[in-house]
Amino acid sequence: MAIAAETFMVMADDSPEFDLLRKSLACSSTVGFDAEWKPRSDRLAPPEAPRSFPMVTLLQIACREALGSVTRVFLVDLLALDLPPLWDALRDVFESQAVLKLGFRFKQDLIYLSSTFAAHGCDRGFDKVEPFIDITSVHHYLKFGSLLEGKGPPKQSSSLATICEEVLGVALSKDLQCSDWSVRPLTEEQKRYAAADAYYLLEIFDVFRCKFSDQAIHSPTVKQSVNTPGAYPPNLTQGLKDLFRAPSVYGNVLGTKYGRAVDMINSSDSESTLPALLDTSLCKIIKKYGEKIILQESDRHPRTSKRRGRKPSSSTWKFEVPSGQFSDWEGPRPWDSSDGGDEIPRFLCDVMVEGLAKYLRCVGIDAAVPSVKKPEARQLIEQAYKEKRVILTRDAKLLKHRYLVGNQIYRVRSLIKKDQLMEVIETFKIKISEEQLMSRCTKCNGRFVQKPLTIEEAVAASKGFQVIPSCLFNKDLEFWQCTDCGQLYWEGTQYQNAVQRFINVCKLSD
Template sequence: MEGESRKPLAIRWVSSTDSPEFTCFTRALSRSSVIGLDAEWKPHRAQQSTFPTVSLLQIACRLASDGSTRRQDESLVFLLDLLAVPLPSIYQLLKDMFGSPDILKLGFRFKQDLVYLSSTFCSQGCDPGFDRVEPFLDITSIYNYLQHKQPGRKTAKEVKSLATICEETLGISLSKELQCSDWSLRPLTEEQKAYAAADAHCLLELFNVFQIKVIKEGNSFHNIKDLGFSHLDLGLKEILKQPYSCDKILRTRYCDAVEIVQATASSEFYLRIPMTRGEISKKSCINTAPMDDTLSQIVRKYGDKIRLKESDRKPKTSRKKGKRKFSEGSVQKERQLESSDDWQGPPPWDLSLGGDGCPKFLCDVMVEGLAKHLRCVGLDAAVPYSKKPGTRDLIEQAHREKRILLTRDAKLLRHEYLLKYQIYRVKSLLKNEQLLEVIETFQLKISEDQLMSRCTKCNGRFIQKPLTTEEAVEAAKGFQVIPNCLFDKNLDFWQCMDCNQLYWEGTQYHNAVQKFIDVCKLNE
């Protein structure tokens, strides 16, 4: 995550139950009433016959201090390497954590993660796997609550991504570039670890915003203080002797009665009463303290649960009714399209076709990040006019502007008859690798003086002559803020001719130049 004032995440990599990191993990669980959950696995096809194996489990713990005063900015993120840790050795610990009534679990569409986790542990002899997470709170519910409470703003009907929710609620950018990387490979890069940790930690950040808002608005919870007792340290027998106390207790809910009993118990002994009927479960592997009043009230009012049914444990491989079945020939054609790795034919900018010799690309929404990388090395890379372009829109723009359409959508290759030699399917997942793939496929020549010669914001060209500091200040009025620290450095400023964005050759510029020198291997 990006943010100038944010502290680096405290990340612990857990690859053995004998390690200090694992000891730290179990200790953190005993001090946490709120945790964020996420999981990663190797990308797979939706219609494969088995569930993917979960490679990594991320658990972000919001810690309470030893003095029982919670500091919401104190947190740790644990990355459990499920390919290295023997799964039977942590099965009971995780099962107790998922079911502990003293720990609120946060997640974003976590049911699928739980299905895959359960399958992964079952494959290692931990039968029957995991079947529930309770209490649970989905981040989408938190987002909808925060949006609904803003006057004059309607909650959007479409389901927002986690990155969008973080952007709108926290004002931070959550990069999803590494989402589809191969999480089964070891060792993971530091970038992958940071990405995985951020995905879990942001759940705690979102919950903090939600909790503060709930408390600030003073939601009408039934609190034991509302019963009107001035001496909560009295025993239950003494409380019952107070005038009208019996009527008040009889009118309250069962869960509030539990609070009364817990509040009247001495500080050295807590009488724990199960919140649901049935026998008290066996001793948990996690020795956790009970939730505080505020958190337990939030759980009762907003908490949910995930329960897996037998049907959830089987991959859905059958097609929906009424869906058109492909013939053998069409299936074969699809496979040929997806497996076609070689670029064929001259590109539209080829001089023999009447082109100007300048490579031009159109990156669809699936490779929009690649467009910025192409611009950084001086290549003309446009994006669709619309945020949600249709296939016809992409084809028309590529044809009209004589661009090669770059995509990761194999279905677009069906339209190659409309755009002959103008569609290319990018195979790589990461932007740096995608950039090298395009350069090598189309045999493009990149030189150092081309780097950072285009506007990364709009793809425009820079003015020929650099601006002085005075000219840059005048051009930026009412449009862009130039940091005061740049005025004494005698820097050259460059302005985009299309969107008027100003750039200067500062530290970020030099770092970017060096990065693309290394990526494009210009020093070799």
């Protein structure tokens, strides 16, 4: 995924790349922002534990200089950088009336970014971004002839990949969206992916800016085309697509480049650090459509539960083992911290209790099934030993192999799945909270992506293997995707019924 802009990695506040970033911010009229983060470390913590926002690990900044066509993309490594010097520069840009900021559903990124900087001693992080235009509003204008003034982005907006495809004819891959952005060093593929997300914000805005010009707005042909849903004026959009694809435009600058910041600084004119002067068309856009993002006090505190339709749990429930009721278990548990474990229960359900595996996943417990069909006892034991799991079975003959895995085999006595679930919970003293319900993929035991998908993203992700009912398109639902098998889930009636069922089974409402 190549872009027609210089790309720089910023990893230290005393580096030439950081100096170039500050100069670029000072002389840019339009700046695009995007962010990548790692999941919360407290996601599976007890409900009474303090919550925290995900930490932003990479900030992408695309700068377009005023009265010029120079575009630079900066990948700012927040894990390596001293944040206070960057905080000053970002705060000035966020609040500068002379710089238009662009983003894609950026308020959520700003909340996480503000929390990350505040955690590193930067006052309260960031309070506002002004003037600002969301790319989802730009996309709405290009399709329907009007921006979503004062309303913010729609809840069911198109994904950035979809917008790029419709507006620019560019296929923007999202394969690395769920990669671990806290691991260093970043791969070249991750760098290209991150740079593209910020760069194409500017390119999409260029199409909007072209359509906004006085000549385009007052043209009867353009007016008619703009007011037609899904249509673009061919004399503008197609021409811009052709311009982006022309070899003479890309030439030798096609692709990302790293480490040339010293040359860029040495050749910079001293006047380039002066405040940017906005041209007429950009001033008109800001005056007519510029909005602001303001973080309220409530935005600075994570919610205890994102699940709708039920109250967050106020306590974690612990089930005590009835004395002498389950005598087949001889322990210890392989996940015990005293044995170097991580205190996360893990089970391997053989073919006789595969239904129990799905029930365990529904309450957030890691439950695998045999990796091969019709496994032999030896294969089950090897898998359990390698993955540090307890084997669950109803096969009494399998118990004779307990010595091979340190007695890590338990024979389930109950026949009904909900009774089997309670038997396992009580036998192994597992803590279950309401927040853990429906937190695993029942199909493959995988985890879900950190943030929910829009309907457009869900439809794109489901192509080829899963059909999303059309009746869901007009509903305000959150979609979640398994990071392992790609299965999609949504918080509809079945979800609510399943949650209530397991609240009753596990007696969480007592």
